[in-house]
Amino acid sequence: MFPTKLRLYNLRRAVILLHIATFSVFGQHLSSVRGSALGAFTALSDDIGSIDWNPAGLVSIRDWDLTSSIYGSFRRDVPLKGLSLYTAGTAKRFLDVHVIAGNYSPGLDLEFVVPSSFQFPDGGPKIDYDKRITYREQYALGYGYQITPTVGLGLSARFREQLITDAQFVADLGTTGSIKTSTYTANGWNIDIGLNWKPSSEWSFGVVAKNLFRLTESELPEGVLEYGLRNVKTLRVGAAYQASSMTTVAMDFDTQAMGGAGTEWNLGDRWALRQGILFGGHSTQFVAGISAGVGFAFGPAKLNFSYIHFLNESSRSQPTLDAFLDRGVQDLGYNAFTPSQLNLSASFSLGRTRETVAKIEYVQILSEVYPSSYQVHAARPLGKARVRNVSAKPISVKVSFFVEQYMDSPTESPRAVYLEPNTETDVPFYAIFNEAIRFVPSMVLRAADVFVKASPAEDYDDKSQTRLIIRGRNDWDGDALTLRYFVTSADADVMRFTRNVMSQYKDTIAAVAKQLEKFRSARLLFNEFASRLTYVNDPKASKDRVQFPTETLALRGGDCDDMTVCFSSLLASIGINTAFIDVIPPQRLDDAHIFMMFDTEVPASQTSIISDNPKRYIIRKNERGEETIWIPVETTAITDGFQKAWELGAKEYFDDVEVGLGIVRGWVRLVDVMPQ
Amino acid sequence: MLSLLVLPLLASDFAVKAVKGSVEVRRGVMEEWKKVKIGDLLKPEDSMRTGPGASATIEIDKRKLVVPELTILDISDVRQLTQEDFLLKLAMENILAVPPREKDELAIPSATVLHGDNKSKTDLPVSSDGRVGEMQLHGARVLYDNSYFATSILKSKETLRTHPEVRSNYDARFTVAMAFEKMKLTKEAITEYSLLSKEDLPAPQAKKVQSALDKLKQGK
Numbered sequence: 046m047f048p049t050k051l052r053l054y055n056l057r058r059a060v061i062l063l064h065i066a067t068f069s070v071f072g073q074h075l076s077s078v079r080g081s082a083l084g085a086f087t088a089l090s091d092d093i094g095s096i097d098w099n100p101a102g103l104v105s106i107r108d109w110d111l112t113s114s115i116y117g118s119f120r121r122d123v124p125l126k127g128l129s130l131y132t133a134g135t136a137k138r139f140l141d142v143h144v145i146a147g148n149y150s151p152g153l154d155l156e157f158v159v160p161s162s163f164q165f166p167d168g169g170p171k172i173d174y175d176k177r178i179t180y181r182e183q184y185a186l187g188y189g190y191q192i193t194p195t196v197g198l199g200l201s202a203r204f205r206e207q208l209i210t211d212a213q214f215v216a217d218l219g220t221t222g223s224i225k226t227s228t229y230t231a232n233g234w235n236i237d238i239g240l241n242w243k244p245s246s247e248w249s250f251g252v253v254a255k256n257l258f259r260l261t262e263s264e265l266p267e268g269v270l271e272y273g274l275r276n277v278k279t280l281r282v283g284a285a286y287q288a289s290s291m292t293t294v295a296m297d298f299d300t301q302a303m304g305g306a307g308t309e310w311n312l313g314d315r316w317a318l319r320q321g322i323l324f325g326g327h328s329t330q331f332v333a334g335i336s337a338g339v340g341f342a343f344g345p346a347k348l349n350f351s352y353i354h355f356l357n358e359s360s361r362s363q364p365t366l367d368a369f370l371d372r373g374v375q376d377l378g379y380n381a382f383t384p385s386q387l388n389l390s391a392s393f394s395l396g397r398t399r400e401t402v403a404k405i406e407y408v409q410i411l412s413e414v415y416p417s418s419y420q421v422h423a424a425r426p427l428g429k430a431r432v433r434n435v436s437a438k439p440i441s442v443k444v445s446f447f448v449e450q451y452m453d454s455p456t457e458s459p460r461a462v463y464l465e466p467n468t469e470t471d472v473p474f475y476a477i478f479n480e481a482i483r484f485v486p487s488m489v490l491r492a493a494d495v496f497v498k499a500s501p502a503e504d505y506d507d508k509s510q511t512r513l514i515i516r517g518r519n520d521w522d523g524d525a526l527t528l529r530y531f532v533t534s535a536d537a538d539v540m541r542f543t544r545n546v547m548s549q550y551k552d553t554i555a556a557v558a559k560q561l562e563k564f565r566s567a568r569l570l571f572n573e574f575a576s577r578l579t580y581v582n583d584p585k586a587s588k589d590r591v592q593f594p595t596e597t598l599a600l601r602g603g604d605c606d607d608m609t610v611c612f613s614s615l616l617a618s619i620g621i622n623t624a625f626i627d628v629i630p631p632q633r634l635d636d637a638h639i640f641m642m643f644d645t646e647v648p649a650s651q652t653s654i655i656s657d658n659p660k661r662y663i664i665r666k667n668e669r670g671e672e673t674i675w676i677p678v679e680t681t682a683i684t685d686g687f688q689k690a691w692e693l694g695a696k697e698y699f700d701d702v703e704v705g706l707g708i709v710r711g712w713v714r715l716v717d718v719m720p721q
Numbered sequence: 722m723l724s725l726l727v728l729p730l731l732a733s734d735f736a737v738k739a740v741k742g743s744v745e746v747r748r749g750v751m752e753e754w755k756k757v758k759i760g761d762l763l764k765p766e767d768s769m770r771t772g773p774g775a776s777a778t779i780e781i782d783k784r785k786l787v788v789p790e791l792t793i794l795d796i797s798d799v800r801q802l803t804q805e806d807f808l809l810k811l812a813m814e815n816i817l818a819v820p821p822r823e824k825d826e827l828a829i830p831s832a833t834v835l836h837g838d839n840k841s842k843t844d845l846p847v848s849s850d851g852r853v854g855e856m857q858l859h860g861a862r863v864l865y866d867n868s869y870f871a872t873s874i875l876k877s878k879e880t881l882r883t884h885p886e887v888r889s890n891y892d893a894r895f896t897v898a899m900a901f902e903k904m905k906l907t908k909e910a911i912t913e914y915s916l917l918s919k920e921d922l923p924a925p926q927a928k929k930v931q932s933a934l935d936k937l938k939q940g941k
Contacts, residue, residue: 622819644819649883657853660750660766664883666818672882695750696766704765704797708816709809717819 078390082338082351084305084321085297087283088251093134096187099239100199103189112392144189163214179208194435233261275375402436405509413514418530426473434464440499448493487517525627534617538595564645608680625716642677735763742775792859798872807871854884870900
């Protein structure tokens, strides 16, 4: 019935005034209250409201995001019905670069009511009947993809429903009649595609193609098509500029000559004030309205208020049919009939409650962990993480490292590393292990976590897992520098040994001149050491494995490394400084060897009380700048006593260092075990 | 190990060609000196000592070297060093020094840190044989005279450092400066001459030093 020309004519004639009686009141892009206060949000959209504003803005969501907004309207002719749910939505980030979002908007429901009446002739009764045009956009889905740290792409689909109810009075013989109702529906998905780009910390740009595609389920019939929603392809562009840490200005404009501009002032971390101006939109004036708003953030929660006041309120609330047909409705949120309104929204970001600004590109472990020298990793990097600043602002990052069981808590890098936007750098990380690592019997493989966070954040921005090899407690990396960590002068067995010897020879030591005390004590200790222990030359068994002094004393012997470490420990326990002489002859790695020397603390000016032959000692300057005499000792010559061990040590030192120039050429290295 | 290391540096052993008076050799790291006779071979780790009025001639690769009286000569010093090796050896005093504990390096715990001093004990009186230092400086001069400038400098400096009684031997220090000059290490030579010029030198020596200093500064 409805599509015929005659009936359409009747309908037009009957409608004198198109009166908008909204069960609900609709604002400009109410899907984001922040956006409605600003008037321009295409470049700044960063919440679920992005589904409508610019789906590319979804990429700003870091994890879970829940948003709900309620609304109320201020209309002189419509009493405030209280606050009602306008929209509720959720979004989730996954696989680092993807975001999906869904929105349910019961409030996005626009209804035009056409009041009509039929007056029976001759004073007969008057029959009222309404015709209704209803638009809904209750369901929307969105997807965002982070192409690069500064570029995001988004796609949204909005389900638009149109329902036109035509009520027709049918008179019967001029005295009675009935109302016959016909309903026409049309549904479809409108697809928008958006892009945003944040080239610097100050600038951001957005562009969105609205209604780019349309997937229709049903269309309105020909006769009522003009009452349907407009689906004009529209391109909207937006730009925002952060003029200072406090002030941001934004502007939008589209191909329908609609747009807005606004400013946001951030008052500290929690409060924000907003102001905007709206223009175009088939309004009778270029400036359609003004807006203002307040934002408050506390932890993961955000509250936003906005108020929009339209200057030509009457043309919005009481349009004529011609005006309605002329302007039409394209956007349910913001159109020529949107009234002034107050909006309130609350949102909660769950899970990761803040934006990730630093990402770990990869992690590199620089060394295995040797339990004997586990302390070094507190000061020497265990590895490094390549970290990228994915934000538009400079950041300072710290990297933490943690491995279960062998660490009590993550160890954070001591210094923050500064990173400009979109740059990357290697950040070293350290590890403070607990005592448990000292008892690892043999090599194990453990998963370790590396975290990065931008200070002063409380939570980490990114996490990466890596593999860590922890060697057995007796394993040694072959580096003389780490051999010194096997020197355990405080060990009870070591202390017992030296105290016994010192006690046994206390009369001998008491008779020695003061400046020779350390020299004689070392000699006595060595001879006693020689009498109780045996040198075992077993390269295969000893390669990369070192006994702790307590083990060497218990086993009554060891190889070159074991004996050197043990004798160094014994000397250290009575306050004698020692150093390893690490010899790695070039091209003859099989001849690599370690022996040791100790400090007699005899001044260099008194060499004659030690020896007349300068080849038998080494003069070294201590930390106080005083030169003292050091005695080289070959601990593997243990069976021949101190004198022979000294001779051999002196000869090796002379050959390797004085004649072979090993130190100056870098193949002989002195490693001080206990510098004081 | 010794022979393998020494071979590239010292082609072969020295042969004793002539001996006059008391000439002794100390083998390697042994303490005692033993008489040397013609035909004996001297190894790089050996040292030679000549008594008053004595002298010796040693030869290697048909090149002869005369050791005058009252001289101690380490055979390992009779060799040429590259300038890089020499400069590094010159810095050995610092290279060998016990390094300060790194601030960010964890210290190895020390069980026994000896605080205080044993007041009941006294130092042994040390009687230094001043002749040893002088004889070693003579050895350094022999090296200089035979164009072994690098080892001459190293030996002189070591002797002056470890034998305080010869520190006023300005001739030895002058020899060091001249050896630097010979090695074309002008900056080091100027430093040595400058230090010498600040000493209370006899007039003829002071004049010599100043003259050498002026000459070097002009040529710079």
